[in-house]
Amino acid sequence: MGESVEQIQPDLIIPTGKRKGQNPFVASIYRALAEHAKREAYPAAVAQAHADFAALTGGEVPEPGTEDKALTTR
Numbered sequence: 001m002g003e004s005v006e007q008i009q010p011d012l013i014i015p016t017g018k019r020k021g022q023n024p025f026v027a028s029i030y031r032a033l034a035e036h037a038k039r040e041a042y043p044a045a046v047a048q049a050h051a052d053f054a055a056l057t058g059g060e061v062p063e064p065g066t067e068d069k070a071l072t073t074r
Helices: 005-011 026-041 043-057
Strands: none
Touching: 005 026, 026 043
16 A cells, blocks of 8 residues: 555556557546446445346346556556
């Protein structure tokens, strides 16, 4: 926890998509971290939303694809 997002940004690469092989924007990293924190803070709400969606679509709910999963370290 001692490094800032700006310090770790050069060590991250985007593995897929049109920006494959490039570093993510700092704002994208902050968005991914905020989304992760929200999911961690409200796990019951996330589980309920998945259950509601599954009930509406009649199927399994895929894990959400987030930027933090898409980012890898060198």
